[in-house]
Amino acid sequence: MKFTIEGKEGKARAGEIQTAHGSIPTPIFMPVGTVASVKGVHQSELEEDTKAPIILGNTYHLYLRPGMEILEQAGGLHQFMSWSSNILTDSGGYQVYSLADNRKITEEGVKFKSHIDGSTHFFTPESVMDIQRRIGADIIMAFDECTPYPCDWDYAEKSMEMTHRWAHRCIEGLEKSPVRYGFEQAFFPIVQGSVYPDLRERSARFIADLDAPGNAIGGLSVGEPAEEMYAMTEVVCAILPEEKPRYLMGVGTPANLLENIARGIDMFDCVMPTRNARNGMLFTAEGTINIKNKKWENDFSPLDENGYSYVDTLYTKAYLRHLFAANEFLGKQIATLHNLGFYLWLVRTARARILAGDFYDWKDELVQKLNRRR
Amino acid sequence: MKFTIEGKEGKARAGEIQTAHGSIPTPIFMPVGTVASVKGVHQSELEEDTKAPIILGNTYHLYLRPGMEILEQAGGLHQFMSWSSNILTDSGGYQVYSLADNRKITEEGVKFKSHIDGSTHFFTPESVMDIQRRIGADIIMAFDECTPYPCDWDYAEKSMEMTHRWAHRCIEGLEKSPVRYGFEQAFFPIVQGSVYPDLRERSARFIADLDAPGNAIGGLSVGEPAEEMYAMTEVVCAILPEEKPRYLMGVGTPANLLENIARGIDMFDCVMPTRNARNGMLFTAEGTINIKNKKWENDFSPLDENGYSYVDTLYTKAYLRHLFAANEFLGKQIATLHNLGFYLWLVRTARARILAGDFYDWKDELVQKLNRRR
Ligand SMILES: [Zn+2]
Ligand SMILES: [Zn+2]
Numbered sequence: 077m078k079f080t081i082e083g084k085e086g087k088a089r090a091g092e093i094q095t096a097h098g099s100i101p102t103p104i105f106m107p108v109g110t111v112a113s114v115k116g117v118h119q120s121e122l123e124e125d126t127k128a129p130i131i132l133g134n135t136y137h138l139y140l141r142p143g144m145e146i147l148e149q150a151g152g153l154h155q156f157m158s159w160s161s162n163i164l165t166d167s168g169g170y171q172v173y174s175l176a177d178n179r180k181i182t183e184e185g186v187k188f189k190s191h192i193d194g195s196t197h198f199f200t201p202e203s204v205m206d207i208q209r210r211i212g213a214d215i216i217m218a219f220d221e222c223t224p225y226p227c228d229w230d231y232a233e234k235s236m237e238m239t240h241r242w243a244h245r246c247i248e249g250l251e252k253s254p255v256r257y258g259f260e261q262a263f264f265p266i267v268q269g270s271v272y273p274d275l276r277e278r279s280a281r282f283i284a285d286l287d288a289p290g291n292a293i294g295g296l297s298v299g300e301p302a303e304e305m306y307a308m309t310e311v312v313c314a315i316l317p318e319e320k321p322r323y324l325m326g327v328g329t330p331a332n333l334l335e336n337i338a339r340g341i342d343m344f345d346c347v348m349p350t351r352n353a354r355n356g357m358l359f360t361a362e363g364t365i366n367i368k369n370k371k372w373e374n375d376f377s378p379l380d381e382n383g384y385s386y387v388d389t390l391y392t393k394a395y396l397r398h399l400f401a402a403n404e405f406l407g408k409q410i411a412t413l414h415n416l417g418f419y420l421w422l423v424r425t426a427r428a429r430i431l432a433g434d435f436y437d438w439k440d441e442l443v444q445k446l447n448r449r450r
Numbered sequence: 451m452k453f454t455i456e457g458k459e460g461k462a463r464a465g466e467i468q469t470a471h472g473s474i475p476t477p478i479f480m481p482v483g484t485v486a487s488v489k490g491v492h493q494s495e496l497e498e499d500t501k502a503p504i505i506l507g508n509t510y511h512l513y514l515r516p517g518m519e520i521l522e523q524a525g526g527l528h529q530f531m532s533w534s535s536n537i538l539t540d541s542g543g544y545q546v547y548s549l550a551d552n553r554k555i556t557e558e559g560v561k562f563k564s565h566i567d568g569s570t571h572f573f574t575p576e577s578v579m580d581i582q583r584r585i586g587a588d589i590i591m592a593f594d595e596c597t598p599y600p601c602d603w604d605y606a607e608k609s610m611e612m613t614h615r616w617a618h619r620c621i622e623g624l625e626k627s628p629v630r631y632g633f634e635q636a637f638f639p640i641v642q643g644s645v646y647p648d649l650r651e652r653s654a655r656f657i658a659d660l661d662a663p664g665n666a667i668g669g670l671s672v673g674e675p676a677e678e679m680y681a682m683t684e685v686v687c688a689i690l691p692e693e694k695p696r697y698l699m700g701v702g703t704p705a706n707l708l709e710n711i712a713r714g715i716d717m718f719d720c721v722m723p724t725r726n727a728r729n730g731m732l733f734t735a736e737g738t739i740n741i742k743n744k745k746w747e748n749d750f751s752p753l754d755e756n757g758y759s760y761v762d763t764l765y766t767k768a769y770l771r772h773l774f775a776a777n778e779f780l781g782k783q784i785a786t787l788h789n790l791g792f793y794l795w796l797v798r799t800a801r802a803r804i805l806a807g808d809f810y811d812w813k814d815e816l817v818q819k820l821n822r823r824r
Contacts, residue, residue: 113773113780120760142747142772149748150768158764373516374523386494390532394524398516399487405779406487 077215077262077289079321083431087313087340090430093290093321095214096259097154097162100129102321102342103426105333105419106164108350111137112157115350116409117416119159125385126416127424130162130214132345135207136171139197140190144210152212152257164345165213167204169266169294170326173222181221183238201242202249209253209261217292217325218246218265225271225299232270239268240282247286262289264323270295271304273311280315290343291316292323297332297346306335313340330359330422331446334439337426344423349415354408356400359418363448365393367411372397379410385417451589451636451663453695457805461687461714464804467664467695469588470633471528471536474503476695476716477800479707479793480538482724485511486531489724490783491790493533499759500790501798504536504588506719509581510545513571514564518584526586526631538589538719541578543640543668544700547596555595557612575616576623583627583635591666591699592620592639599645599673606644613642614656621660636663638697644669645678647685654689664717665690666697671706671720680709687714704733704796705820708813711800718797723789728782730774733792737822739767741785746771753784759791 078094079102093100107114107122109131114122122128133153142156150156153163172179172188179188185200201219208216220239223232243265255261267283269275283291293312296305309324316322323343324336333344349359358365360380365372372393379396380388387410399407429435452468453476467474481488481496483505488496496502507527516530524530527537546553546562553562559574575593582590594613597606617639629635639657643649657665667686670679683698690696697717698710707718723733732739734754739746746767753770754762761784773781803809 111772111776111778112769113776113778116779116783118761118780118783119764137776141776142768146748146768146772150750150766156766156769156772158766158769374520376524387492390493392524392530392532394516394520395486395530395532398485398520398530402485402487402511402515404485404487405490405782406492408779409490409492409783 077260079290079319081319085430085433085435086338088337088426088430088435089340089342090427091321091342095162095262097160097214098129100162101424101427103333103337103423104130104343105423106130106132106343106345107416107419108132108134108345108347109157110134111141112153114412114416115354116405116412119157121413122416123161125413126420128161128416128420130164131159133163133165133211133213134168134171135165135204135211136168138165138211139168139207140192144207147212148210148256152210154212162215163213164215165208165211165217166325167208167217167219168199169217169220170222172199173224183241201245202252205246205249206253209250209256212257213261214259215262215264215290218243218263220266220268220294222295222298223268223270227270229272229275232268232272232275236268236275236279239266240279243283243286264288264290264292266292266294266325267312267316268295269308271300271308273307276308276311277315280312284316288320290321290323292325293341294325296324297327302332302335305332306339309336309339309341329446330419331443333419333422334426334443334446337423338436338439349419350412353411353415356407356411358411359415359446360450361418361442362445363450365450367393367396368400369397379414380418382421384421385413387413388417451634453664453693455693459804459807459809460712462711462800462804462809463714463716464801465695465716469536469636471534471588472503474536475798475801477707477711477797478504478717479797480504480506480717480719481790481793482506482508482719482721483531484508485515486527488786488790489728490779490786493531495787496790497535499787500794502535502790502794504538505533507537507539507585507587508542508545509539509578509585510542512539512585513542513581514566518581521586522584522630526584528586536589537587539582539585539587539591540699541582541591541593542573543591543594544596546573547598557615575619576626579620579623580627583624583630586631587635588633589636589638589664592617592637594640594642594668596669596672597642597644601644603646603649606642606646606649610642610649610653613640614653617657617660638662638664638666640666640668640699641686641690642669643682645674645682647681650682650685651689654686658690662694664695664697666699667715668699670698671700671702676706676709679706680713683710683713683715703820704793705817707793707796708800708817711797712810712813723793724786727785727789730781730785732785733789733820734824735792735816736819737824739824741767741770742774743771753788754792756795758795759787761787762791
């Protein structure tokens with residue numbers, strides 16, 4: 077993996093990641109394709125319409141279904157799902173943490189019960205690295221503990237220290253588990269430390285010292301106020317090396333993306349554009365729309381005159397409202413394409429603005445509007 | 451509407467229907483777009499991938515949702531759903547007949563309860579013609595009574611006679627309700643008569659005498675054996691005028707299509723390719739596939755090497771099986787595109803074979819395989 081910074085404005089960076097599966101302009105947003113599918117979206121639409129150069133797969137979900145045997149027989153996830161651009165897999169740390177009562181975390185690893193059939197499984201840093209080798213994404217993530225919010229300092233510190241020990245075990249595990257499909261996989265370790273600046277600093281220093289090809293920030297967007305998230309991003313970005321991409325995991329709203337880009341983040345993922353789309357919520361540059369509202373019933377204006385996706389100018393608000401009212405799945409498909417189109421437009425435009433040197437003005441103006449309800 | 455027969459082989463015909471919204475090569479299969487959406491398929495996919503020149507909308511469903519007011523404000527169904535090719539609307543006769551206990555048929559019309567909110571509505575031949583004017587399809591259907599199967603001769607005769615009286619009322623109703631959107635709408639009356647050759651003959655003569663631009667056969671594919679359906683088609687096609695398109699409503703399997711084309715039918719519609727797709731059933735030239743079966747779990751061959759839709763060669767059987775196992779909606783989307791692609795290929799190829807003069811040989815060979823389970 078190669079990362080080049082092409083331009084900077086303040087702490088914001090415009091760059092490019094290059095892997096065996098192509099180029100990723102940064103800042104970038106990665107649509108979430110949980111079990112080898114971005115829900116309701118064809119691979120061809122992701123590639124040609126939303127122009128996503130990278131998607132995210134969830135190790136926890138892929139491990140359970142279709143499972144390692146089938147993924148390996150297919151020749152890895154790219155082949156299995158016919159996706160020729162980039163893939164990043166998370167480590168399952170966040171999902172097993174979300175299982176609440178159905179998992180037990182020890183120094184050795186995490187024992188958990190499948191949400192599908194209740195069967196028991198055990199993830200260790202080593203096994204998760206092996207699993208990610210078998211899945212075969214371009215960028216793979218360390219196995220960490222994602223602390224909840226709120227989380228007291230003592231627990232956050234203990235957990236962070238374990239995440240650090242696990243990061244070493246991940247690296248050793250990767251050395252023992254060779255790449256399976258003939259191309260390099262870039263490993264990103266994860267900064268933890270909850271909302272405590274002192275812990276985040278310590279963690280960022282530790283993670284930076286691992287000298288991995290890229291670095292991630294985890295444990296945010298778990299319920300803390302946005303200002304706390306931004307504060308942590310600032311602390312961590314001040315320490316993580318400039319010349320490597322910085323990935324803020326699980327974030328977030330369009331405003332969250334812009335504020336974190338302003339603080340030096342290069343990569344994002346979140347289920348929000350896809351999940352909210354399925355509930356009828358559209359993100360636009362003028363604020364959010366609940367397309368289920370009766371007020372759109374006879375609004376025959378285009379979905380979004382800005383045209384982030386081809387659906388925006390092809391279909392009207394009244395039509396999309398009707399599809400949701402009639403519970404037609406095409407409504408979810410259209411809303412998902414719109415939201416992903418908007419998110420990808422947002423990061424592309426952020427990049428162009430950074431290169432043009434007027435990112436902050438644009439960001440400040442846009443953020444005012446993004447959280448409105450239309 | 452203009453209909454041209456370009457070639458014939460035995461009773462089978464290859465032709466072309468021309469309307470204000472373009473050309474429809476016949477024989478043709480019309481995907482069902484119940485409430486202004488072919489479930490799980492983008493309009494662009496219908497047009498560019500399955501290459502469907504016409505889709506069907508259901509008057510009953512559209513009348514309830516989005517309702518006449520919104521459809522009229524939109525400028526008709528084409529505008530509302532952004533579909534620039536042809537549309538045919540049924541009359542709602544079949545749907546209200548399906549409501550069983552929630553409808554009452556009298557000479558005046560049908561009183562029924564909405565399946566959505568239980569509200570009471572009254573359809574008459576005149577009101578349904580007015581509704582279809584407001585929906586604005588290119589081809590609109592008479593309001594008829596669709597008899598169940600089995601149905602005794604006396605009821606079938608009484609019902610058929612009422613359908614005939616209603617056909618007159620439809621024509622008079624259309625004269626009083628002007629076209630709304632500046633283009634001609636072709637009215638097709640419907641032959642009834644259950645599975646009784648004498649009634650079908652009488653009905654076909656009556657309907658033929660109306661001298662409408664096209665004619666339809668209703669009340670079949672309601673549970674009768676295929677041989678009875680074919681026998682009725684033969685009786686009716688012998689009487690309906692050669693120079694007008696013949697539409698067999700609600701039919702059917704791929705083999706049903708071919709056998710009825712062989713008997714002189716030009717147009718078909720059925721929910722089978724779309725509904726069965728959502729249940730994981732694929733139609734292929736070698737028989738049907740239940741993609742949910744474990745046997746496809748690690749079959750990495752293309753969905754269908756014949757490539758009726760782009761999904762057929764892009765995705766593998768193992769991937770589609772996984773999407774159904776994980777209950778990912780993309781599975782239903784892919785299966786639907788495949789099945790529609792196959793149905794449209796089937797009628798396109800039938801047409802080419804009729805023009806080439808070897809339709810019957812091809813049909814007999816293919817029908818042997820179509821009903822197999824793979
Ligand atoms: Zn998120
Ligand atoms: Zn049918």
